[in-house]
Amino acid sequence: MMGAVLNLVLAVFDEYPYLDLLYAGTNLALAAVAAFVPWRRWNPLWQLLLLPLQLLNVGYSTVTFGGFETGNAPYLVLVHVWIALNFPRWVTLATAPLTAASYLAALLYVEPAALSVAQCLILLLVCVLVGLAVTAQLAAQRRDRDRIAQVERWRAALTATLAHDLRSPLATMQTAVEMVREESDEMSAAERDRLLGSVQRQITRINRLSTSLLDMERIDTDGTLRLDLAPVRLVDAVAEAVEAVGGAGVAVQVPPELTVEVDPERLQQMLINLVGNALRHGRAPVVVRAEDAAGWVSIEVRDHGPGIPPEVRRTLFTRFGADGAHGDTVGLGLWIVDQLARAHGGRVRHEPAQPGARLILLLRERVPSR
Structure with a gap:
């Protein structure tokens, strides 16, 4: 889209404005395809269909505008940043030679020279290194995010454990206390002792469960529970x-x-x-x-x-x-x-x-x- 806007501006001052207008039109067409095609319904790799179209567009501009458009290398590096942000590492390694080859073909068509080959080798290296660097950074961020999610999952599990396991002893204690209060005059000492013993056991269990709150500090940084x-x-x-x-x-x-x-x-x-x-x-x-x-x-x-x-x-x-x-x-x-x-x-x-x-x-x- 930015390339289309730039070419529309150049068309006002260029000696051959129709070339700028044609190039702007192809950029607008590619932008429309990228924006309005429902890519999310399909496998993400389908988006790579845009790459050869864009390489043809860049090659066309390089051939048409000659020396002025030989500075397309930074733009191609940005294309590989997009690839690294959205696709696995192998896609960067697979597409970098294609990018360099298409750029080399356009440069050799304009002015065959050893310098063109050197430029494309440098471009190939830069695309690969930039793509791998971005991919590595994203992978590190995903690992950190997964670790944090796992830590939070364990914290939620421990909290749920405490809440879940408190229900049973509390219900037992409530039943025992209600029986003692309602039937105290008719209840034998042995029965009262049995119920009070049950209450005491459940109190002990609740005390043990309450210490589980300290488990919140027993979650390792990698999201595992220390046992x-x-x-x-x-x-x-x-x-x-x-x-x-x-x-x-x-x-x-x-x-x-x-x-x-x-x-x-x-x-x-x-x-x-x-x-x-x-x-x-x-x-x-x-x-x-x-x-x-x-x-x-x-x-x-x-x-x-x-x-x-x-x-x-x-x-x-x-x-x-x-x-x-x-x-x-x-x-x-x-x-x-x-x-x-x-x-x-x-x-x-x-x-x-x-x-x-x-x-x-x-x-x-x-x-x-x-």
């Missing part, structure tokens, strides 16, 4: 999680000698979410079993309910996915399990059962150094 790894006796961790969710009827089949290297707090969050999910959405019996699997520990939570509908399975471990589909939670529990499992180098998956569903958490016996 306080320790060997944990798995049967004790499962028993504590079952007690925390009030799963008195949950069957635990975990070898007493089985240990796993994990962050104990994170393991509790994963187990509580898995067992709580089975109790809420499945049916008894709920069974938690674990086994050693060649360097991995497989922890399976099985219920005997109606199972997970096929339309829910594809979003089972996404944020606001599976739990939200049941209408009683905001859909964070299984997403939290997936995120924490990945932080340990593990994974979680679903397998259908007849009847019910299996949620299988895989953790390494020892987490590789990071």
Whole structure:
């Protein structure tokens, strides 16, 4: 567009204004194609169709205007800046020789000379270096942006974990307090002690969860969660999680000698979410079993309910996915399990059962150094 405006101005003073007008018209046509063709509907590489048209336009101006237009090299460098800003590095490397060759052909047509070859070699080098420099800078900015996004994603996950896991103990405490207040005259001392013990356990759990707020400072600059790894006796961790969710009827089949290297707090969050999910959405019996699997520990939570509908399975471990589909939670529990499992180098998956569903958490016996 700027070239078209310049040529329209030159046409007023030029001895052959029709050449300037013709060149301005081609520039305007190219600008119209670039501006009004719906490029976003197609693959971005389709925009490269503009490049040969523009090279023909520049070659035409070089031949037509002779020495005056041999200064098109800076303009071609700007073309390669556009390429570097919008396309991968290989496009810069592939198009630079084409740019130099088209410019060389136009220069040799005007005035064959060794100087033209030297100019084009310099142009080729400049186009490549400028394009690579711009591409490298953009890649660094994208990496920084991705790191920041990952840090924010973990911060959101930790905040969601805290909010999600506070709901259950608060509900338990509220129920226990209401029962003590409403039935205090008829309640036995043993029953009162049982309810108050439940409240005390939930208070302890809330205190433990509240310390998770400090996790906001445990996010590395590369967006990973720093884990306080320790060997944990798995049967004790499962028993504590079952007690925390009030799963008195949950069957635990975990070898007493089985240990796993994990962050104990994170393991509790994963187990509580898995067992709580089975109790809420499945049916008894709920069974938690674990086994050693060649360097991995497989922890399976099985219920005997109606199972997970096929339309829910594809979003089972996404944020606001599976739990939200049941209408009683905001859909964070299984997403939290997936995120924490990945932080340990593990994974979680679903397998259908007849009847019910299996949620299988895989953790390494020892987490590789990071």
